Amino acid sequence: MGHVNNAVYLTYLEEARFAYWRSIWGAEMGAPGTPTVILARAEIDYRKAATYGEVLEVRVALEKIGRTSITSTYEILTDRGELVANAKTVLVAYDYAKGEPVPIGDDLRARLLAT
Numbered sequence: 001m002g003h004v005n006n007a008v009y010l011t012y013l014e015e016a017r018f019a020y021w022r023s024i025w026g027a028e029m030g031a032p033g034t035p036t037v038i039l040a041r042a043e044i045d046y047r048k049a050a051t052y053g054e055v056l057e058v059r060v061a062l063e064k065i066g067r068t069s070i071t072s073t074y075e076i077l078t079d080r081g082e083l084v085a086n087a088k089t090v091l092v093a094y095d096y097a098k099g100e101p102v103p104i105g106d107d108l109r110a111r112l113l114a115t
Contacts, residue, residue, distance in 0.1 A: 004050040010042060013074055013087055016058035020072075024111045035108045040069065041090040047083045055079040065112055068093050068101040 025034045050056055057077045064071040074087040095102045 002052055004052075004054075006044075006046065009044050009046075009076065009085055009087070012056065012058050012076060013042065013044075013089060016060045016074060017072065017089065017091075020060045020115075024115060035105060036094050036096060037070070037091040038094045039089060040092045042087065043089075044085055044087040046085050048078075048085075050076070050078070050084045056084060062112055062115060063088070065104060065109055067103055070104070070112065 021034075055078070057079065059075045059077070061073050062070070063073045070091045070093075072089050072091070074085075074089070075083060076085040076087070077083055092101045093104045093108070094100070
């Protein structure tokens with residue numbers, strides 16, 4: 001159909017989030033020594049269809065740090081600066097062994113606030 005499928009936008013957000021995480025930790029999320037987080041919520045508002053072959057830029061910004069959660073906002077833009085989509089995600093610090101959210105550590109909070 002010539003446009004980017006709606007589900008692909010979640011992958012764009014994930015790739016941008018990983019790049020943001022690497023800029024903070026120098027490693028992928030979940031790598032040894034990095035905090036473990038899970039995606040708890042994602043919302044996307046589609047503004048314009050992205051078409052096959054278009055170059056897109058995904059901008060990530062920290063909106064809020066809670067006790068156990070991190071809220072980020074996103075803008076997806078064409079290389080001409082046209083807004084394709086706005087999005088928001090909520091990540092939760094998570095202990096897989098316990099199967100429950102955990103407080104965000106001081107080190108992660110400091111690194112996030114420094115970006």
